[in-house]
Amino acid sequence: MVADRIGWLKAEPRGIYLPGADAWVDPSQPVARAIVTHGHSDHARGGHGMVWATAETLAITAARYGPQPGGMRLAYGEKVEIEGVGVSLHPAGHVLGSAQVRLERDGAVVVVSGDYKRAHDPTCAPFEVVPCDVFITEATFGLPVFVHPPAGAEIARALARLRASEGRCLLIGAYALGKAQRVIALLREGGWERPIYLHGAVEKLCALYQAHGVELGELRPVAGVKADALVGEVVIAPPSALQDRWSRRLPDPITAMASGWMMVRARARQRGVELPLVISDHAGWDELTRTLLEVRPREVWVTHGRDDALVHWCGLHQMKARALHLVGREDEDE
Amino acid sequence: MKGFAELLDALGFASGRNAKLALMAHWLGETADPDRGWGLAALTGELDLPAVKPALVRALIEAEVDPVLFRLSYDYVGDLAETVALLWPHREEGEVPSLGETVEVLQALTRSSAPAVLRSMLSRMDSSQRYALIKLATGALRVGAGARLARQAFANRFGVDVEVVEELWHGVAAPYAELFAWGAGKGPRPDLEAKPLFRPFMLAHPLEAPESLDLAAFSAEWKWDGIRAMAVCRSGEKRLYSRDGNDISGSFPEIVAALDQDLVLDGELLVRGVDGTVGSFNALQQRLGRKSVGAALMRDYPVFLRAYDLLFDGSEDVRGLPLEVRRERLQAIVAGLDAERFDFSHGLQAETLEALAELRGSPPDPAIEGLMLKRRTSAYVAGRKAGLWYKWKRDARVADCVLMYAQRGHGKRSSFYSDFTFGAWQGETLLPVGKAYFGFTDAELKWLDAWVRAHTTARFGPVREVEKALVLEVAFDSIATSKRHKSGLAMRFPRISRIRQDKPAAEADTVDMLRGMVI
Numbered sequence: 001m002v003a004d005r006i007g008w009l010k011a012e013p014r015g016i017y018l019p020g021a022d023a024w025v026d027p028s029q030p031v032a033r034a035i036v037t038h039g040h041s042d043h044a045r046g047g048h049g050m051v052w053a054t055a056e057t058l059a060i061t062a063a064r065y066g067p068q069p070g071g072m073r074l075a076y077g078e079k080v081e082i083e084g085v086g087v088s089l090h091p092a093g094h095v096l097g098s099a100q101v102r103l104e105r106d107g108a109v110v111v112v113s114g115d116y117k118r119a120h121d122p123t124c125a126p127f128e129v130v131p132c133d134v135f136i137t138e139a140t141f142g143l144p145v146f147v148h149p150p151a152g153a154e155i156a157r158a159l160a161r162l163r164a165s166e167g168r169c170l171l172i173g174a175y176a177l178g179k180a181q182r183v184i185a186l187l188r189e190g191g192w193e194r195p196i197y198l199h200g201a202v203e204k205l206c207a208l209y210q211a212h213g214v215e216l217g218e219l220r221p222v223a224g225v226k227a228d229a230l231v232g233e234v235v236i237a238p239p240s241a242l243q244d245r246w247s248r249r250l251p252d253p254i255t256a257m258a259s260g261w262m263m264v265r266a267r268a269r270q271r272g273v274e275l276p277l278v279i280s281d282h283a284g285w286d287e288l289t290r291t292l293l294e295v296r297p298r299e300v301w302v303t304h305g306r307d308d309a310l311v312h313w314c315g316l317h318q319m320k321a322r323a324l325h326l327v328g329r330e331d332e333d334e
Numbered sequence: 335m336k337g338f339a340e341l342l343d344a345l346g347f348a349s350g351r352n353a354k355l356a357l358m359a360h361w362l363g364e365t366a367d368p369d370r371g372w373g374l375a376a377l378t379g380e381l382d383l384p385a386v387k388p389a390l391v392r393a394l395i396e397a398e399v400d401p402v403l404f405r406l407s408y409d410y411v412g413d414l415a416e417t418v419a420l421l422w423p424h425r426e427e428g429e430v431p432s433l434g435e436t437v438e439v440l441q442a443l444t445r446s447s448a449p450a451v452l453r454s455m456l457s458r459m460d461s462s463q464r465y466a467l468i469k470l471a472t473g474a475l476r477v478g479a480g481a482r483l484a485r486q487a488f489a490n491r492f493g494v495d496v497e498v499v500e501e502l503w504h505g506v507a508a509p510y511a512e513l514f515a516w517g518a519g520k521g522p523r524p525d526l527e528a529k530p531l532f533r534p535f536m537l538a539h540p541l542e543a544p545e546s547l548d549l550a551a552f553s554a555e556w557k558w559d560g561i562r563a564m565a566v567c568r569s570g571e572k573r574l575y576s577r578d579g580n581d582i583s584g585s586f587p588e589i590v591a592a593l594d595q596d597l598v599l600d601g602e603l604l605v606r607g608v609d610g611t612v613g614s615f616n617a618l619q620q621r622l623g624r625k626s627v628g629a630a631l632m633r634d635y636p637v638f639l640r641a642y643d644l645l646f647d648g649s650e651d652v653r654g655l656p657l658e659v660r661r662e663r664l665q666a667i668v669a670g671l672d673a674e675r676f677d678f679s680h681g682l683q684a685e686t687l688e689a690l691a692e693l694r695g696s697p698p699d700p701a702i703e704g705l706m707l708k709r710r711t712s713a714y715v716a717g718r719k720a721g722l723w724y725k726w727k728r729d730a731r732v733a734d735c736v737l738m739y740a741q742r743g744h745g746k747r748s749s750f751y752s753d754f755t756f757g758a759w760q761g762e763t764l765l766p767v768g769k770a771y772f773g774f775t776d777a778e779l780k781w782l783d784a785w786v787r788a789h790t791t792a793r794f795g796p797v798r799e800v801e802k803a804l805v806l807e808v809a810f811d812s813i814a815t816s817k818r819h820k821s822g823l824a825m826r827f828p829r830i831s832r833i834r835q836d837k838p839a840a841e842a843d844t845v846d847m848l849r850g851m852v853i
Contacts, residue, residue: 144399145407145420263420264411265346266792274347309406316400 005108006134008085011301011324016112016136018103021083025101025112035087037114038098039064039177052080054089056097056212060177063208074099076125092116093127094281095178096209102130110134111295117280118287119151122185123178123214127291135297136324139305140282141260148260148284154277155183155190158256161275162232169230171253173239173273176202178281180236181209183258184216186279187234197222197230199237199246227251243272260284289313335459337365338373338433339466345477351762354479358487369433371509376470377477377484380508385443386452386471388414394453395421412793415472418456419465425457434509440471474788480803482578482838492517497534497716500579505529530568532575533598533645533653534716538706538723540847544687547707547724553657554682554690556697557704557725558640559615560602561622561836565639567593568649578838584625586637592675597667598646600714601639601679604701612701615832616775623835641668642679642706645714653714660714694728704728731812731851734834734842736764737804740786741797743771750779751786751798754830756806758821760845764802765821767848773809773829782833805834805842813851821845823852 010017016025023033030047037043037053039060044053046065050072051058058071074080076099079088089099094115101112111132118127141148162170174180180202187196195218198206203221210216222235231251241247242255257273260280268276283291288310292300300314300321307323314321341361348354358377362370375381395404395418404421411417431439436455443451452471456464469475485503489496494517505526506513515521541547563582564575572593574583583590586603605613605621613635620635621627644664645653652660661681668678682705684690694705704727712722735756743752753771757764774782785804792799809831816824823845 143407143410144403145411145417147420265416266412268347269792270794272349274349276347306406306410309403312400312402312406 005106006110008105009103009110011136011326013326015326018082018085021085023082023085026114033082035101036061037092037101037112038095040095040115043114052082052087052089054097054099057099059208059212060097060205063204076128090128090130091125093118093121093124096124096181096212096214098124098178100128100130102132108133110136111297112136113138113291115140115282116291117283118291119148119280119284121182121281122189123181123209129291129294132295132297134299134301135292135295136301136303137288137292137310138282139288139302139307139310141280141284142288142302142306142310144285144309146260146263146280146284147286148263148278148280151182151186151279152190154258154279155186158254158275158277159187159190159192161254162234165254167231168252168254169233169235169250170275171235171237171242171247171250171255172277173242173255173257173259173271174202174236174279175259175281176238177205179258179279180238181206181214181216182281183236183279184219185214188215188217192234193217194233195220197225197233197235199235199241201238201241202236222249239271292319293317335430335433335436335463335466337361338369338376338470339463341373342466342469342475342477343462345479351483354477354483355487355490358479358484359491362488362491365433367511367514368509371511371514372433372437374484374488374510375508376475377479378481379473379475380481381437381470381473383437383440383443383471383473385445385448386440388472390448390452391415391418391468391472394418394449394456398423412790415465415468415474418468419461422456422461422464424460426454428458430459430463431455436467436470480838480840482840488513488517498523500534500716501531502526503579504532504573504575504581527649528569530566530571530573532564532566532573532579532581534579535562535564535577535600536643536714536716536723537718537841538708538725539718539720541707541724541726542850544691544726547687549685549687549690551709551711552707552724553661553710554684554693555642555679555706555708556682556699556702557706557727558602558604558612558679559701559703560604560612560618560640563589563601563603563639564645565589565593565597565599565601565641566646567596567598568646569596576836578836582622585621585623585627587627588632589637589639589675592672594671595667596646596648597644599639599641599664599667599676600643600645601641601676603637603639606636606638607701611699614701619833619835636674638675638677640677640679643714655713656711657708657714658710694726697728702728703732732807732809732831733758733767733848733851734805734837735767735808736802736839736842737786737800737806738764738766738802739797739799740782750783752779752783754782754806756808757802758843758845758848759840760821765845766819767821767823767845768808768810768819768825768828770806770808770828770830773831774833778830778833803839805837805839806830807832807834813848815849815852821848823848 008020015027024031025035026043027034032049034048035052039057044061050070052072052074055073074089086104088102092098092100092114103110109132111130116127174183197220255273256275256277257271258277258279261267262276262278302310302323303326311321344357399421408417485499486496489499512524516523562577566573572590574586574590576582605617607613617635644660647663665678668676707724709722738757739755740751741753755766755769757766789801790798808828810825810828812826
C-alpha cells in the first residue's frame with residue numbers, strides 16, 4: 001500500500017494537508033502555512049501566514065487581494081524543505097505561474113497537480129510530466145464527451161463569423177484570469193493584428209501578464225470608445241458582463257463565450273450565447289487520460305469534478321483510484 | 335450534410351424568431367435541390383424515417399463505448415443525439431454524403447440493414463454532422479422553429495405570400511422541386527386545383543371597443559368552445575384540417591366519411607352532449623391527437639361540425655363573395671348533409687349593443703365562450719385582417735399562454751413535471767406571466783409530463799425549459815400589475831383550464847392583451 005508510506009500527507013475536505021509541517025496545499029481558509037498552485041480565487045486566498053508559490057502566482061494574488069506578507073517565492077524546479085517534506089513546483093500549463101506541487105518524504109513522491117491542461121497556450125509554461133507514486137488530479141471535464149477541439153480552430157471560426165457579419169462586433173466572454181489573456185494571445189496567433197478592446201475587469205490582469213513578458217499586442221479599454229468605432233472589432237469581457245447592461249453600449253455584438261463547457265449545447269444555451277467557443281483551460285477527457293498514462297502513478301486521487309467517470313476509467317486501465325470530494329472548488333465559469 | 339448541420343447548430347443558438355427566419359431563409363437560398371427540399375421537409379416535420387429509433391442509436395453507442403462511461407455522459411448531457419455525437423469515434427475517412435443522399439439512404443433502410451449503415455455514416459462524420467444525422471433520422475430536430483416558421487422562411491427567401499405557401503403546402507411533396515421552381519420564378523405555380531387542399535383560415539381580432547362598432551354592418555353568432563376545423567372534399571378526396579393545417583382526418587373519421595359532395599367548410603368541431611347540448615372541451619380532447627380512433631371512442635364521444643362559413647361550393651371558389659351570400663349557400667348545403675355530423679351555426683338577432691351584451695352575458699349553453707361578430711360584406715381572407723371579424727369572449731379572464739418552463743412537483747407528484755411557467759408574447763419574445771400547478775386532470779398531467787420530457791431544450795436543476803410550442807389556456811380570477819415579474823403582471827389564482835394542442839404558439843395572447851385586463 002502506497003498510502004501506508006505517506007502518512008505524512010492527508011486529504012481533508014478543505015484541501016491537502018501536511019500534518020508534520022502544518023501546511024496546506026490550496027487551503028480554502030486562511031492558514032499558517034500554504035502552498036498555492038495558482039492564482040484563481042478558489043485556490044489562492046488572502047490572509048495566510050506563509051505562502052509558497054511561483055513569483056507570478058504571488059503577483060496575481062497581490063493584484064487581487066492587495067500586498068500579502070509571508071510570500072515565499074519558488075522558481076519552477078527549485079527545491080525547498082518544509083519540516084522534512086521536500087517541496088518543488090513544476091509547470092501545470094493552466095494559467096500564468098500555475099504549478100503542480102511535488103512533495104517527497106520517506107522515499108514516496110506525491111504530485112498535487114492543481115488545475116492543468118495539455119493543450120496549446122502561448123501565455124504560460126507547458127505542463128511537465130513529473131513521475132510520482134500518487135498523482136492528485138482534478139476532473140472538471142472528466143467525461144468522455146469533453147474532448148476539446150484545437151483552440152486555434154475555434155478562434156478562426158469566431159474571426160470568420162466577425163468578418164461575415166456587417167455592422168457588428170465580436171464580444172468574447174472569458175474568465176478574467178488566464179482565459180482572457182489566452183484568448184487574446186490566440187487571436188494574435190490567428191492573425192488578428194488590430195487593437196483588442198477590454199472590459200475594465202480584465203484590464204489589470206492583462207497588464208500583469210504583459211509585465212511578465214507575455215505578448216498581447218495593443219490593448220485598449222472599451223470605456224469612452226463610441227459604438228461606431230467598435231464595429232468590426234473584438235471586445236473581451238468577463239462572462240458576467242455578456243448579458244449585462246454593460247454590453248448595450250456595443251454595436252450589435254456577436255455574443256461569444258470561451259469555455260470548455262461550451263461543448264454541451266444546453267450549457268451554451270444557458271449562457272445565452274450566440275457563438276459558443278470551446279476553449280478550455282482545464283484538461284479535457286483526452287488530456288486527463290493521456291496524462292495518467294504518461295505519469296503512470298501507483299495511485300490516482302481525484303479532487304473534484306466528474307470524478308466517478310475518471311475513477312471508473314482508471315479501473316478499466318488497472319490503476320488504483322479514489323475520489324477525494326474536496327469542497328470549495330468551483331467549475332462554473334471555468 | 336455539412337451545411338444542414340451548420341444550420342441546425344446556428345438555429346440552436348439563435349435567439350428570437352427573426353434570427354431563426356433569417357438563418358433558414360439564407361440556407362434555403364444557398365442550398366441546391368434536392369437538399370434544400372429535404373431540409374425544408376425536416377424543418378417542417380414532414381420527414382418520416384421509421385427505420386431509425388432512439389433504441390437503435392443507443393444500442394450502437396453502447397457497442398462503441400464503455401456502458402458506464404456512456405451512462406455518466408448521457409446523464410450529464412441529457413440528450414441522446416448530442417451524447418452520441420460527442421462520444422462517437424471518428425474512424426473512417428471519406429466523403430460525407432449530401433443531405434439528399436443521406437435522406438435517400440435513410441429512407442431505404444430496413445430494421446436489419448439500419449445498424450451497419452448508420453454505424454458507417456456516423457464514423458465518417460464530425461460531431462456536429464453526427465448530431466444532425468441522429469436528429470434527422472429519429473425525427474426530432476427541436477430547434478425551436480416550427481413548421482409555420484420554416485414555411486415563412488421559404489416565403490421570405492423567395493418573396494412570395496406565406497398564405498399561398500400554406501395553401502400549396504398540402505398538395506406538394508418533399509423535396510418540393512416544383513415549389514422551389516415556382517418560388518425562384520422558374521416554373522408555374524403548382525397546379526393543385528383537383529386536390530383536397532388546406533385553405534388558410536380567416537381569423538378574428540378580440541373586440542376592444544364594442545361601443546364604437548357599427549352594429550348594423552355586422553352579424554352575430556355564438557362562439558363555440560370546440561376545435562376550429564376545415565372539412566374539405568375535392569373530386570371525392572376528403573380531409574379534415576386543424577387550425578394550423580394539420581391533417582386530423584384520422585382523429586375524426588366519422589366527419590370525413592359523412593362528406594359526400596365537393597366543398598370546403600369552415601366550422602367548429604364539437605362533441606354532442608346530452609339533450610341537444612354540446613359536450614365539454616374535455617370530452618373533445620379525448621378525440622384529439624390520435625392517429626386513429628376505435629368504435630368505443632366514437633360512440634362515447636360523438637362529434638359533429640358546426641359549420642359557419644363556406645370557402646368552396648363544389649369546385650367554385652366562393653371566398654371572394656360577401657359573408658351573407660356565402661352563409662346563404664352554406665345553409666342550403668348543410669341542409670343536404672348528414673344531420674348527425676353537420677349543422678349550421680345560426681345567426682343571432684340583436685339590434686342594440688345592450689341586447690348583444692345581454693346575450694353574451696347569459697348564453698344558453700356552457701360550451702359557448704362568447705360571441706363572434708362578422709362584417710356582413712366581408713370576403714373570406716386568410717389571416718387576421720382589421721375590421722372584418724371580431725371575437726367577444728364571455729369571460730375575459732382567460733388567456734392563451736405558451737408553456738415555457740416546467741418544474742417537478744412534490745409529494746405524490748414528485749416524479750411529474752407539474753409546476754408550469756407560461757408566457758405571453760411581447761413582440762417576438764415570450765415573457766413569463768405566471769405559474770400554475772393545478773387545473774388539469776390526472777390524465778392531462780401525465781400527458782403534460784410526457785410532453786415536457788419530449789420537448790426539453792435545456793435543464794436548470796429541477797427545472798426544464800421546453801420548446802415554445804404548447805399553448806395552455808390559463809384561467810385566473812384577476813390580473814394586476816406587479817414589479818416581481820419581467821412582464822410587469824401578476825395573475826391571481828391562475829390555473830390551467832385547458833391544453834390547446836390545436837393552437838399554434840405564435841397565436842397565443844400578448845402581454846399587451848393581458849395588460850388590458852388589469853382592473
